[in-house]
Amino acid sequence: MPNLLNLRKFVAPEIIFGAGARMLVGKYAQQFSVEKALLVTDPGVIAAGWLEDVQQSLQQNGIAYHVFADVSANPRSTEVMLGAEVYHQHSCNIIIAIGGGSPMDCAKGIGIVVTNNLDILKFEGVDKIQLPVPPLIFIPTTAGSSADVSQFCIIANQQERVKIAIISKSIVPDVSLIDTETTLTMDPYLTACTGIDALVHAIEAFVSTGSGVLTDMYALEAIKLIRQHLPGLIKDPTNVALKENIMLASMKSGLAFSNAILGAVHAMAHSLGGYLDLAHGECNAMLLEHVINYNFDSAVDRYKPVAEAMGIEMKGLTSNAIKHQLIASIETLKKEVGIMNQLRQKGVHASDIPILSKKAVQDACLITNPRKATAEDIKIIFEEAM
Ligand SMILES: [Fe+2]
Numbered sequence: 001m002p003n004l005l006n007l008r009k010f011v012a013p014e015i016i017f018g019a020g021a022r023m024l025v026g027k028y029a030q031q032f033s034v035e036k037a038l039l040v041t042d043p044g045v046i047a048a049g050w051l052e053d054v055q056q057s058l059q060q061n062g063i064a065y066h067v068f069a070d071v072s073a074n075p076r077s078t079e080v081m082l083g084a085e086v087y088h089q090h091s092c093n094i095i096i097a098i099g100g101g102s103p104m105d106c107a108k109g110i111g112i113v114v115t116n117n118l119d120i121l122k123f124e125g126v127d128k129i130q131l132p133v134p135p136l137i138f139i140p141t142t143a144g145s146s147a148d149v150s151q152f153c154i155i156a157n158q159q160e161r162v163k164i165a166i167i168s169k170s171i172v173p174d175v176s177l178i179d180t181e182t183t184l185t186m187d188p189y190l191t192a193c194t195g196i197d198a199l200v201h202a203i204e205a206f207v208s209t210g211s212g213v214l215t216d217m218y219a220l221e222a223i224k225l226i227r228q229h230l231p232g233l234i235k236d237p238t239n240v241a242l243k244e245n246i247m248l249a250s251m252k253s254g255l256a257f258s259n260a261i262l263g264a265v266h267a268m269a270h271s272l273g274g275y276l277d278l279a280h281g282e283c284n285a286m287l288l289e290h291v292i293n294y295n296f297d298s299a300v301d302r303y304k305p306v307a308e309a310m311g312i313e314m315k316g317l318t319s320n321a322i323k324h325q326l327i328a329s330i331e332t333l334k335k336e337v338g339i340m341n342q343l344r345q346k347g348v349h350a351s352d353i354p355i356l357s358k359k360a361v362q363d364a365c366l367i368t369n370p371r372k373a374t375a376e377d378i379k380i381i382f383e384e385a386m
Pocket residue numbers: 145197201266280284
């Protein structure tokens with residue numbers, strides 16, 4: 001009798017990858033027989049000029065739209081609820097997002113609320129969405145969050161100073177238009193942080209208790225691409241070939257983590273980001289090696305291919321030596337891309353750690369971490385990362 005608990009699923013949007021993909025948005029919207037789109041974005045994306053191309057494509061295909069750009073860097077539940085009101089006011093019937101993780105997550109949240117008619121905070125956790133959301137077409141402008149291919153939506157609850165994770169295949173976008181031209185306007189530090197976020201997605205997905213053959217190949221390929229190309233891209237930010245490789249890595253890590261789920265780095269990063277309103281990629285970067293140090297001995301066989309993908313020559317090394325080399329290789333990569341901060345420099349105080357740990361153990365991402373972790377364990381990891 002096969003063990004049904006070992007079975008794995010794989011969900012993904014229809015993906016169009018390459019320069020100019022954004023121009024196809026009107027054509028794809030038309031396929032859903034819709035009249036009016038809620039166009040979710042943020043002021044930075046508008047200033048970069050990417051919204052105009054999308055508007056033009058919609059006009060050419062006879063789709064009306066209303067722009068909603070009231071989205072913060074860590075999208076808030078209040079913004080989602082406002083967006084849902086605007087969606088109804090303008091009688092929209094499709095949601096199109098163009099931007100980084102924030103507008104994309106906000107757009108998912110709006111989609112959930114407009115059909116399920118409850119506060120977005122009620123959907124925290126896995127598979128809590130009852131009714132299907134409107135069609136979603138996403139155009140990412142950063143290479144890292146992968147919200148355009150994932151079944152994750154992260155929303156900040158400002159009152160509780162926490163970020164909630166909503167995980168459901170209902171919010172895998174229908175279409176992801178991954179346009180390698182749109183990341184050309186990212187600044188180097190944002191490129192570094194989102195690139196390390198993608199690396200964390202790939203590593204956590206590979207060592208997750210939810211990993212399997214359908215996601216492993218994507219995770220390992222993403223790790224290799226990021227290790228090889230991210231430092232070069234920071235030095236040469238307009239190099240189109242390097243950009244394409246990092247965008248591809250982000251997509252692959254997204255497909256991996258969306259299906260295999262994540263682990264302690266993300267549980268802790270959500271807690272940190274929600275409590276102190278810090279950038280997500282940077283939170284992950286400050287925690288990664290400390291979580292590997294905690295997890296490694298519980299998942300040695302899973303971390304070995306990760307180390308290999310990071311370029312470590314494994315021959316003759318003991319498990320302990322591999323662990324140290326893996327941690328060192330991550331520290332080196334972070335230095336190469338210019339991420340030097342530790343928690344203390346970002347305004348985290350020792351007195352914050354108990355509450356941060358308490359919130360982290362409640363995060364759904366911790367369920368698939370390869371080593372079980374209590375609030376006390378998480379507290380020690382936070383202390384080490386200070
Ligand atoms: Fe992430």
